[in-house]
Amino acid sequence: MFNNRTKIKALLQMQPEGQSVTVMGWVRTFRNNQFVALNDGSTNANLQVVLELGKFDDALLRRITTSASLKVTGTVVASLGKGQAVEVKAEHVEILGDSDSEKYPLQPKKHSLEFLREIAHLRFRTNTFGSVFRIRHSLAFAVHKFYNEKGFVYLHTPIITASDAEGAGEMFRVSTLPFDNPPRKEDGTIDFAEDFFGRATNLTVSGQLEGELGATAFGEIYTFGPTFRAENSNTARHLAEFWMIEPEMAFCDLEDNANLAEEFIQYLIRHVMEHNAEDLEFLRQRLLDEEKSKPQAERSEMDLIQKLQFVVDNKFERITYTEAIDILLQSPHYKKKKFQYDVAWGIDMQSEHERYLVEKHFKKPVIVTNYPAAIKAFYMRQDDGCAPGRETVAAMDILAPGIGEIVGGSQREERLDKLEQRMTAMNIPHEELWWYLDTRRFGTVPHAGFGLGFERMVQFVTGMGNIRDVIAFPRTPKSAEF
Ligand code: 4AD
Numbered sequence: 431m432f433n434n435r436t437k438i439k440a441l442l443q444m445q446p447e448g449q450s451v452t453v454m455g456w457v458r459t460f461r462n463n464q465f466v467a468l469n470d471g472s473t474n475a476n477l478q479v480v481l482e483l484g485k486f487d488d489a490l491l492r493r494i495t496t497s498a499s500l501k502v503t504g505t506v507v508a509s510l511g512k513g514q515a516v517e518v519k520a521e522h523v524e525i526l527g528d529s530d531s532e533k534y535p536l537q538p539k540k541h542s543l544e545f546l547r548e549i550a551h552l553r554f555r556t557n558t559f560g561s562v563f564r565i566r567h568s569l570a571f572a573v574h575k576f577y578n579e580k581g582f583v584y585l586h587t588p589i590i591t592a593s594d595a596e597g598a599g600e601m602f603r604v605s606t607l608p609f610d611n612p613p614r615k616e617d618g619t620i621d622f623a624e625d626f627f628g629r630a631t632n633l634t635v636s637g638q639l640e641g642e643l644g645a646t647a648f649g650e651i652y653t654f655g656p657t658f659r660a661e662n663s664n665t666a667r668h669l670a671e672f673w674m675i676e677p678e679m680a681f682c683d684l685e686d687n688a689n690l691a692e693e694f695i696q697y698l699i700r701h702v703m704e705h706n707a708e709d710l711e712f713l714r715q716r717l718l719d720e721e722k723s724k725p726q727a728e729r730s731e732m733d734l735i736q737k738l739q740f741v742v743d744n745k746f747e748r749i750t751y752t753e754a755i756d757i758l759l760q761s762p763h764y765k766k767k768k769f770q771y772d773v774a775w776g777i778d779m780q781s782e783h784e785r786y787l788v789e790k791h792f793k794k795p796v797i798v799t800n801y802p803a804a805i806k807a808f809y810m811r812q813d814d815g816c817a818p819g820r821e822t823v824a825a826m827d828i829l830a831p832g833i834g835e836i837v838g839g840s841q842r843e844e845r846l847d848k849l850e851q852r853m854t855a856m857n858i859p860h861e862e863l864w865w866y867l868d869t870r871r872f873g874t875v876p877h878a879g880f881g882l883g884f885e886r887m888v889q890f891v892t893g894m895g896n897i898r899d900v901i902a903f904p905r906t907p908k909s910a911e912f
Pocket residue numbers: 595596635636637638659661667668669670672674676677835836837838839840879880881882883884885886
């Protein structure tokens with residue numbers, strides 16, 4: 431029987447009264463043929479297991495190597511050593527799995543994040559990734575808790591779809607047609623009518639369109655699932671496969687939408703601060719160490735926990751796109767020509783512009799609303815009363831310090847005629863989205879929603895600089911190992 435073990439996290443909280451326990455885990459270090467630092471992943475803190483000298487066979491002791499897995503039965507006693515209050519005095523030690531420590535890639539020393547990415551199958555066994563992935567779990571749990579408490583219905587939207595929700599065309603095709611000799615139509619193009627689904631399909635870029643179908647029946651739904659983008663962006667913020675949370679609310683406008691997004695982000699942070707204090711403290715210290723190698727001027731004013739507390743305590747800034755462009759145009763940064771990309775009304779802001787707004791100008795999260803229609807998706811609600819050439823839509827992006835865009839959302843176009851006009855203008859075939867248009871035909875309502883990039887949220891909370899370090903097995907251009 432294996433499930434009567436005590437987890438190390440719980441054990442370290444116990445009053446040492448000689449209780450008999452069984453623990454299992456992996457050896458981090460073994461000193462003086464006496465002291466095993468054992469880790470079982472429940473916490474970064476190792477359990478000190480003490481092996482009385484002379485009590486155990488040499489043959490057994492030789493097998494206690496870094497990363498070997500052990501089952502230890504013993505008693506919980508007060509520790510005489512520094513660094514821990516309790517330890518386990520071993521009565522019986524069983525090697526569950528040997529490990530050749532010469533060949534084991536993780537040595538008890540500091541490894542670079544780049545190196546650890548190459549051994550992503552083992553990096554969970556480091557303190558940094560232990561903390562990051564326990565926090566990632568906690569955030570995922572808090573997502574469901576938040577929406578459940580609000581009475582939202584969790585809707586599982588499809589992974590395989592025939593529509594391009596974002597209209598950006600950055601999709602992975604799903605097909606069972608033979609690559610070498612696909613069936614062709616008379617004009618030479620591939621005949622997807624012969625394909626598995628009888629039409630061209632792809633991996634979803636967003637569950638939003640189906641989410642809207644749910645919201646116009648349940649009132650409020652959310653999705654939380656994987657989404658896929660074949661954009662060739664090799665940055666520290668982009669993945670080809672990432673997780674997104676997309677709430678969608680009927681009877682909701684842009685302001686309600688922004689309120690919910692702000693409340694949601696603050697709730698997630700608060701949850702982690704309450705439930706993952708130890709892991710956050712580890713990551714705070716990790717960042718401080720990392721910053722020591724930077725010049726004073728580039729170090730952040732706040733540490734990780736202060737930054738999170740600040741975001742929880744302060745309202746987000748809210749400005750329109752037009753105001754954001756004005757701020758950029760007036761900035762000393764612009765006047766000194768320090769932006770690589772030009773600034774003018776109508777541009778799709780580059781990350782340098784977004785980061786200037788949040789990191790230099792406001793120094794807090796910013797909700798930017800009412801973007802130019804020309805740079806946004808077809809489903810966004812057209813603002814009324816715009817000046818010609820200055821047409822905007824009820825869009826919102828939330829920009830976070832150190833991350834840039836963390837949320838993208840909008841109020842949706844609920845007026846059938848306006849939606850159809852926009853689709854025509856953007857060459858989106860109406861017949862493919864007949865089901866979407868039906869929601870506007872049968873009891874249309876004002877509604878809105880947004881998408882929170884889950885990995886970007888994990889980055890924000892953990893302070894990890896590269897998105898590849900907050901998802902277990904990152905999928906990026908030219909990389910799908912593990
Ligand atoms: O702004 P996006 O493209 O919005 C949508 O997909 C809408 N359908 C959401 C909605 O209104 N329901 O993506 C939403 C968020 C971004 O703000 C960003 O945080 C994240 O998803 N995101 C990515 N994260 C990692 N890698 C990528 N390639 C991402 N693309 C978007």
